Amino acid sequence: MKPTFSCRVHRLGLIAAVVSSFFYQSYVIADTPREVREPEAATGVSQKQMVTSEQYMVVAANPYASRAGQWVLSQGGSAVDAAIATQLVLTLVEPQSSGIGGGSFMLYYDKQKQQMLTLDGRETAPAEADETLFLNTHGKPVKWIDAVVGGRSVGVPGVLRAFADAHSKFGKLPWAELFKPAIHLAEDGFVVSPRLNALLEMRFNPGALQLEPAKSYFYPNGQAIAAGTLKKNPELAALYKKIAEQGADAFYLGENAKQLANAVQNSAIAPGKLSEADLAQYQPKWREPICVEYHQYNVCSMAPPSSGGIAVLQILKLLESKNLAQYPANSLQALHYFTQASRLAFADRDFYIADPDFVTVPTSALLAPDYLAERAKLITEQDSKNVPVGKPLDNLERAQNDAFELPSTTHVSIVDKYGNAVSMTSSIEMAFGSAVMVNGYLLNNQLTDFALSPEKDGKPVANRVEGNKRPRSSMSPVMVFNKDGSLKLIVGSPGGSRIINYVAQTLVAVLDWQLDPQQAINLPRVTNRNMYTTIEAGSALVALQPELEKRGHEVKVADLNSGLHAIAIHNGQLQGGADPRREGVALGEKSF
Structure with missing residues (x-):
């Protein structure tokens, strides 16, 4: 049948x-x-x-x-x-x-x-x-x-x-x-x-x-x-x-x-x-997952050749001391800090991440608390423009990647x-x-x-072509666990290198701003890949453009094609969210 x-x-x-x-x-x-x-x-x-x-x-x-x-x-x-x-x-x-x-x-x-x-x-x-x-x-x-x-x-x-x-x-x-x-x-x-x-x-x-x-x-x-x-x-x-x-x-x-x-x-x-x-x-x-503690949560993602996992976790740790929970969701101050943390993560990503079976990837060093604490000092009240690559290890000489x-x-x-x-x-x-x-x-x-x-x-270039090598990726599947080890959230997105921003912003929305997964996904998107700041066309964020520019941002308004799909576990109930920018749906046993 x-x-x-x-x-x-x-x-x-x-x-x-x-x-x-x-x-x-x-x-x-x-x-x-x-x-x-x-x-x-x-x-x-x-x-x-x-x-x-x-x-x-x-x-x-x-x-x-x-x-x-x-x-x-x-x-x-x-x-x-x-x-x-x-x-x-x-x-x-x-x-x-x-x-x-x-x-x-x-x-x-x-x-x-x-x-x-x-x-x-x-x-x-x-x-x-x-x-x-x-x-x-x-x-x-x-x-x-x-x-x-x-x-x-x-x-x-x-x-x-x-x-x-x-x-x-x-x-x-x-x-x-x-x-x-x-x-x-x-x-x-x-x-x-x-x-x-x-x-x-x-x-x-x-x-x-x-x-x-x-x-x-x-x-x-x-x-x-x-x-x-x-x-x-x-x-x-x-x-x-x-x-x-x-x-x-x-x-x-x-x-x-x-x-x-x-x-x-x-x-x-x-x-x-x-x-x-x-x-x-x-x-x-x-492969062994990579994880960091973010406030009371344990956030885990994919190790290299994913660059997304390291970059998303870096963004969270760079923002942790800013306590984004004190700011309204998608407020000017919060998004300014978010874009600056993203700059720093992308600077490291472009130099260091590749297939770890072929090149040395300093995964632990890039996520080390002392290293990220020093990098976080570069987050100021003005846009930092093209921030320099960090030096998690002194003996690595790399060149910037130019992959599409x-x-x-x-x-x-x-x-x-x-x-x-x-x-x-x-x-x-x-x-x-x-x-x-x-x-x-x-x-x-x-x-x-x-x-x-x-x-x-x-x-x-760490991510150069070699036979049998795996190309670097920005794919960033994530799982979040509560302090007691129970599963709290599953999330990920398409979107090329902007995946990193889409996923990190959604994690902040759920973990700091306490939004449910659909509310978090519905939020207007913002990205910065250590270049310019992009805000989502047709969204409320467009009104922030003049204030962002006063802080030194080069701002572009564009369609941001995230495709975030998430499930949160809250009080024993599964809560599903699908991105309104695409045609996906969340289905459970009640959906027959």
């Missing part, structure tokens, strides 16, 4: 969306308004209402995906099971942001053991890749658009190997069961959302208009697939059936691996180096009925990735997360 999935979605914005539903027999198709904000969108952020639940919850970037995770949880599945089913559906319905052709970082909380683990499913560079990968014949970095499109930018996908490892340890339902929702949708069709249509209409990724089969899939008859279209993907359904039956080997070995490598090596644009051997040898890595990090990513937050939890961020990098498509899924362009220049001023 095929599973069917039902989902009621409320009015979120100006654009109508259509979302199909499934539980056990039939589809119900309902008109649903949606708002599109990635990479550009209409200004103004509508509000969403917090969702509550007693047993379990999933928050994901598309109603189909949330519903798949909800169904798995309703069948007694674990948080890991639900994460797998959710991502498999996201590959189909949100192909611009993530998928099995990309990578992921997963935080997993084991309630019974009171233990948090982190799983690195980040892509790796092909073994034959080296620091000249993105240099032209004159030894200079190529233009960014020439770097991102085509086979050269494709890293070895890590999602499915990571999922297989996580499922072997923490899964409860059979592996094949987790593929049913995605297979069903791929075979019978899903309704194209206005957000997917809008991104295609923007033609943000020229490769999707140039490379087959992506061009025919996304632009049939030369036109972007329209919102409301019932779209099928039989090639992906067929591959999912093989992986469901044979395990992840059906992706990394055999026919799919051969076709994947061939598509990369023979891409009509910028052929790449990824081989069948690279796929066969890929392994995910369980684009915002097409997704985040999933899940709590199962056993109290276990997942905070997972995954990505294919640019919208529609490299535009190289195989068997119904897009391949990433994550190798452009490496520095395009291997050295600057005679100093090596």
